Amino acid sequence: MNALAATSRIIQFSSYGDATQLEAVSRPLPLLAATAVRVRQQVAGVNYVDVYYRVGRYPLPLPGVPGVEGSGVIEAVGAEVKTLKVGQRVAWVAASGGYAEHVDIDAARVIVLPDTVSFEQAGAGMLRAMTGYLLLNHYARLQRGHTVLVHAAAGGLGLLLTQWAKGIGARVIGTVSSDEKAALARSRGLDHAINYRKEDFVAAVREVTAGKGADVVIDGIGGQQVLRSIDATRSGGMTISIGSISGEGAPAEALPAAQARGVLLERPSILAFIRDLSQYRAAADVAVTQLQAGLQIDIADRIPLEDAAQAHRLLESGAVQGSLLLTM
Numbered sequence: 001m002n003a004l005a006a007t008s009r010i011i012q013f014s015s016y017g018d019a020t021q022l023e024a025v026s027r028p029l030p031l032l033a034a035t036a037v038r039v040r041q042q043v044a045g046v047n048y049v050d051v052y053y054r055v056g057r058y059p060l061p062l063p064g065v066p067g068v069e070g071s072g073v074i075e076a077v078g079a080e081v082k083t084l085k086v087g088q089r090v091a092w093v094a095a096s097g098g099y100a101e102h103v104d105i106d107a108a109r110v111i112v113l114p115d116t117v118s119f120e121q122a123g124a125g126m127l128r129a130m131t132g133y134l135l136l137n138h139y140a141r142l143q144r145g146h147t148v149l150v151h152a153a154a155g156g157l158g159l160l161l162t163q164w165a166k167g168i169g170a171r172v173i174g175t176v177s178s179d180e181k182a183a184l185a186r187s188r189g190l191d192h193a194i195n196y197r198k199e200d201f202v203a204a205v206r207e208v209t210a211g212k213g214a215d216v217v218i219d220g221i222g223g224q225q226v227l228r229s230i231d232a233t234r235s236g237g238m239t240i241s242i243g244s245i246s247g248e249g250a251p252a253e254a255l256p257a258a259q260a261r262g263v264l265l266e267r268p269s270i271l272a273f274i275r276d277l278s279q280y281r282a283a284a285d286v287a288v289t290q291l292q293a294g295l296q297i298d299i300a301d302r303i304p305l306e307d308a309a310q311a312h313r314l315l316e317s318g319a320v321q322g323s324l325l326l327t328m
Helices: 048-055 119-139 156-168 179-187 201-208 225-231 254-261 277-292 305-317
Strands: 007-013 022-028 036-046 069-077 089-093 102-106 147-150 171-176 192-195 214-219 233-241 264-266 299-304 323-327
Touching: 007 305, 022 305, 036 089, 036 119, 036 305, 048 305, 069 102, 069 119, 089 102, 089 119, 119 156, 119 233, 119 277, 119 299, 119 323, 147 156, 147 201, 156 171, 156 179, 171 179, 171 201, 179 192, 192 201, 201 225, 214 225, 225 233, 225 254, 233 254, 254 264, 299 305, 305 323
Parallel strands: 147 171, 147 214, 171 192, 214 233, 233 264, 299 323
Antiparallel strands: 007 022, 036 069, 036 102, 036 323, 069 089
């Protein structure tokens, strides 16, 4: 057996700012806690929350290490860990620290991978699949026959939500920025693609729904678009604001606008939701089941850990179709 590593390469930022703040460094590995396992990572997922960390929107103690999900092989187990063993294939989701060759994860939050789920599927899809569970099952309680509007339908989360909603039996409308992205989203089951550069998405949704609006709208863009998403939601429906790619959160007038239309406005956080261990385990179990059942995770690019800055630039460009992975 190979000797255990004494150091690990990580990506960190020492001040907030653009992607050039990300730097690769080596650091000594700490003593492994008795209730934790050490995972030698194969891949780490890249998510927009990592950008929020880097720019200081969600401040981390400096130097900060972004990365909220990954997958790999258990390299060591703490003295009190009895249910896991060295060599097991696992995944994890946590608040930060994932841009690293090694991560220490509390044993209770380790997700054992079945042989049919690859490292790439888990590393790029676990957080998104848990988010799918949170949005479509826990909040929206989506049912067969419902209509859901998914913004950024050709992004990593959008493609997953489309498949998930179609599996439930819903009709899915999605916004995209190009005909190429529309084709990709349709290949994953999207019923109606709206190129928002060419047409007004509110009017298009109303046309598709005979003037009523969608039962559920999932908006990861934020800013003033949340108001338009509310306009695209039927009375008695739900708008879910889950992010702010635009750089702005839902505006203050969003709640009164929703109330005026009889729309329920929800602003959940997957990382807040899974702080509760029982909710984490429930979401992880559903995520693994979905991945085993064939939920497809589209990998847009695989980028070496050392080039994490390039991954962030790609993500922020808005051109990515699918998910990005950092490879070790």
